[in-house]
Amino acid sequence: MSGEPSSSGAQQEGTSAGDGGRGVRSVVCKYKLLYLVFFTFFLQARKVLAVDVNFAICSVPRYCGKININFPFFIQGRDEPRCGYPGFEIHCRNNSLPSISFGDGDYIINDIYYRNQSFHLSRAVSFDKYAICSHSIRNISLPSDRFLLPPLQNKTFLFFNCNLSSSLELPRYNIHCAAKRESNATLALFSNDPMLNFASEYCDTRVVVPVAFTSGEGSLEGILNRGFMVEWIASNCSICEAHGGKCGFDYTTRHFKCFCRDRPHAWHCAPKNESRLKLGLGLGCKLLKYMVC
Numbered sequence: 001m002s003g004e005p006s007s008s009g010a011q012q013e014g015t016s017a018g019d020g021g022r023g024v025r026s027v028v029c030k031y032k033l034l035y036l037v038f039f040t041f042f043l044q045a046r047k048v049l050a051v052d053v054n055f056a057i058c059s060v061p062r063y064c065g066k067i068n069i070n071f072p073f074f075i076q077g078r079d080e081p082r083c084g085y086p087g088f089e090i091h092c093r094n095n096s097l098p099s100i101s102f103g104d105g106d107y108i109i110n111d112i113y114y115r116n117q118s119f120h121l122s123r124a125v126s127f128d129k130y131a132i133c134s135h136s137i138r139n140i141s142l143p144s145d146r147f148l149l150p151p152l153q154n155k156t157f158l159f160f161n162c163n164l165s166s167s168l169e170l171p172r173y174n175i176h177c178a179a180k181r182e183s184n185a186t187l188a189l190f191s192n193d194p195m196l197n198f199a200s201e202y203c204d205t206r207v208v209v210p211v212a213f214t215s216g217e218g219s220l221e222g223i224l225n226r227g228f229m230v231e232w233i234a235s236n237c238s239i240c241e242a243h244g245g246k247c248g249f250d251y252t253t254r255h256f257k258c259f260c261r262d263r264p265h266a267w268h269c270a271p272k273n274e275s276r277l278k279l280g281l282g283l284g285c286k287l288l289k290y291m292v293c
Contacts, residue, residue, distance in 0.1 A: 054259040058083040058246040064092035070114055071247035072234040073098075082248045085234045085256075087146045099124060103141030110227060117234070118150070120212070122227030129221065133177030133186055135160055137207050147230050154211050155191040156224060159203035162187050167202055169195055175220060188220050243268040 057080050062069040069075055074084025075092045090098045090109065098109045106124035113119060131137055137158065142148065162185045164171050173187040173195070187203065189196050190211075200206065210228035218226075237247035240258035245268060250257045260269035 051261050052259060052263050054082060054248060054257070054264055055246055055261050058248050058259050064090070064098040065096050067098055067109065067112060069098065070112075071237050072232065073112070082251065083246070085249050086251075087143060088232070088234065102143070104138045108227075114237070116231075117236075118229050118231045120227055121230055122225060127221050127224040129175075129177070132158065132175065132188075132221070135205075137209065139207050140210065142230065145233065147232055149210050150229050150231055153229055154213065156209045156211050156220070157187075157189045157191065157196060157199070158207045158209065159187040159189070159199050160184075160205045160207075162199070162203035164202065167198075170199055170202060173199065239268050240265075245269045 058071075062075065062079055062083075064075060069079070069090070069092075071083065072085030072088040073090050074081055074088065075098070076089040078092065081089075090100045091106075092098050099106050100109055100121070101107075107121040108124050110120040110122060125131070127137070140149075159173075162170065162174075163183050164174065164185050165183065170187060171185075173189055174185045175188050177186050187199055189199055209224055211223050211226065212228045213223050213226050235247070235256035240247045243258070243260075245258040245260045245265065248257050248259050248264075249255070250264065255266075257264040258266065258268050262270070
């Protein structure tokens, strides 16, 4: 009859209502997934882009005068000790040349060669004739666990209280200190001199002064004041720096650390996370495009 609704019309209305419900649920689901994906990548981005505090601190350039101060050295009272290595504290007074203290006195750091782990030193108190003749010069006292003298470096041997009365060869090494007689003369010989062992038999004491230059290159005082080279013993920093890290020391574990952008590592930084983030974002964008379309 014409007054009764047809069954086909009811079915169409039910189908339309069902499709509409499923459409709403689909849109809601897509928005939830969209939110979840963006939230996940936001957290990942924050994790990747966050910079470790140790890396940030030790990345600040450090200078004393014109000399770059880097691991293993750190300026006492100014730099963070974590950016250096124990026993390598140096001083920077009036922002001039840095200095380092050993058991026998202070030394000026004239230059630092990080690649071969060595630096050029000279005594803070200059050599002069009075210092030599008054026996105020002492043997250099290097901490053997951290520093050493290059084995092929030249040395100057200063002999004191030497008796020259019975020797015909040694008087030519006399530096002629005032008020010194032949019975207590002061001699200066270089490490390559064949008379070195012979001089030891006629003198009471000796002081060994490392020099970066040989005889024949100026006066004795001038050669002594030119300084000498010292090598250091510490964890090699090149591997860490090659991977973008900053070398330092963990005073809690008492171990070398490579401070990286993400966190401290044992020796070098892990592969950069930025590439992983880009890959993840690319895949995420493709997923979102598929979900939305």
